[in-house]
Every structure is written in structure tokens, then in C-alpha cells.
């Protein structure tokens with residue numbers, strides 16, 4: 001098993017809040033992964049499989065609450081005297097790497113807005 005592949009996987013897992021540790025000895029990788037069912041100890045491919053399964057599960061559960069605004073895509077278009085744009089905001093979740101859909105962005109903004117209005121002081 002390539003070390004770079006394992007490193008990437010472990011980095012992803014840690015970003016998602018999965019507790020995992022990989023120990024290398026004589027070129028053999030031993031995985032210790034903590035998930036809901038308990039702690040898994042596995043070697044090489046079986047360790048990778050368990051970790052990938054756990055990453056998938058966490059991704060499904062991720063609510064992308066820490067999603068960050070990355071910038072815009074698209075632009076303005078001119079055709080046959082018409083002007084339109086397909087400018088979209090790009091939001092990405094640093095925890096699971098998911099790019100949010102327009103609907104998800106709208107929901108996230110709603111939540112952020114609700115949070116700020118709750119904590120706001122009354123004007124008088």
C-alpha cells in the first residue's frame with residue numbers, strides 16, 4: 001500500500017472528525033480506527049476499507065455547517081442582443097470536501113441569518 005494514498009485518506013478522515021491512527025512497521029501499515037461500533041484494528045487493505053467506509057458514513061451525516069465561501073463561477077453572456085449571467089456562488093465544506101448545491105447554499109445562509117438575528121441586540 002502506498003504511503004501517499006494512506007496519508008491522503010487519513011487526512012480526509014481527521015478532517016471529518018474520525019479518530020484514526022496508522023502505524024508503519026517493516027512496510028506494513030496497521031490501522032486503528034474508532035467509530036460508532038468501537039475500535040477497529042486492521043492491516044493494509046482491510047484497514048483502508050474500514051476507513052473508507054467510515055469516511056462515507058461521516059460524509060452522509062455531514063451537515064456542511066462550516067462550509068466556506070470560495071468565490072464565484074460563471075459570468076455574463078451576450079447573445080443576439082440579450083444579456084444574461086450564470087454567476088453562481090461556490091461554497092465548499094472543509095470537513096467533507098463537498099461543494100454545496102444552490103439549495104444547500106440557500107439553507108446555509110438561512111441558518112446563518114437566523115443565528116445573527118437571534119444574537120442581535122434590539123435597536124432600542
Ligand SMILES: [Zn+2]
Pocket residue numbers: 062063064065093094095096097098
Ligand atoms: Zn460537509
